[in-house]
Amino acid sequence: MLPTVREARQDDWPQIWPIIRNVITQQETIPYDPGMSEPDARRTWLLPAPARVVVAGDQVLGTANMYANRGGPGNHVASGTLMVAEEARGKGVGRALTTDMIDWARRSGFAAVQFNAVADTNTAAIHLYESLGFVTLGTAPRAFRHPVEGLVGLRIMWLDL
C-alpha cells in the first residue's frame, strides 16, 4: 500500500529538512545549492499558496512541492519537485508523491505537468515518471555534474493531463 500523502504543516519542517539536506548535499539528483542554509531551504521549499507542499507517510518519508511552472501566459502548466528519504526509497513513496501531484494539477485545472531537470542517471525517477505517462521532451546535455558519473544530461519531462 502506498503511503498517505497530506498537505505539509509548518511543524513538519523538522522532519522535512533532514530529507532535503541529505538530497542536496549528496548532489546526485537535484540541482540545488548544497550549501543552502536551513532558513533558505525553508523559504525555497515551503512555498505559500497557490503553490502546495505535501509530505508522505505518518513519519515523513518524502516531500514534494508543486506550482505553476511559469507566470502569465505560461501558468497553465504545473511543475514540482519531490524528494524521498534515503532509507525509504524503493517503497512507493515517490510514486505516491507523483500521483498526488498529478491529481492536484488535474483538479487545479492545469493542462500538463513539466519537470524541468531530471538527471539522466536518476533512472528510478525516470522509470517512475514514464510509468505514469511522462515523456522526455529533450535533454540538456552535460547539464548536471554527478559526483560519480560526471557530466550527465538533465531531461525535460512532460505529462499531458
Place this chain on the structure above:
Amino acid sequence: MLPTVREARQDDWPQIWPIIRNVITQQETIPYDPGMSEPDARRTWLLPAPARVVVAGDQVLGTANMYANRGGPGNHVASGTLMVAEEARGKGVGRALTTDMIDWARRSGFAAVQFNAVADTNTAAIHLYESLGFVTLGTAPRAFRHPVEGLVGLRIMWLDL
C-alpha cells in the same frame, strides 16, 4: 552598428520598467505575470550579483538579465532573459544583448547557455538565437497562451560554449 551594452544601474530602472511592463502586458513573448507590480518586477529583474543585469543603448532600448540556470551541480549552465523596447525592434538590440550575454557566460566560466522558454511564435528571437549557434533541445507543446495564435510551444534552446 550594434548599440552599446553596459551594466545596469539602479537609476536605469525608470527606463527599464516601461519596456518590461509593455512586454509582459502584451503577453506575446515571455511567460511572466502581466499583473506584476512595479516593485515585484524590480525585484525580479534587478537581480543581485553574481547575476548580472545590462541595458543596451544610451537611451535604454533593451535590457537583459543573466544568471546560473540552476544551483549546485547544475550551476555551470547560464540562462537569462532579454527584452527589447517595441519601438526599437529589428535594429540589432536583441543581437547586441544576446552577444553580450554569451560573452559574459563564456568569461564567467559557464559551459553553456540555456533558454528555458522561447515562444514558438517569436520567430525573430528564434532566428537570432539560431544565427548565434543555439539549437532547440525540445518544445513544451501548447505551453504558452499567445493572445492571437492561441496555444503555442515553448522551446528549450541551448548553446554550448
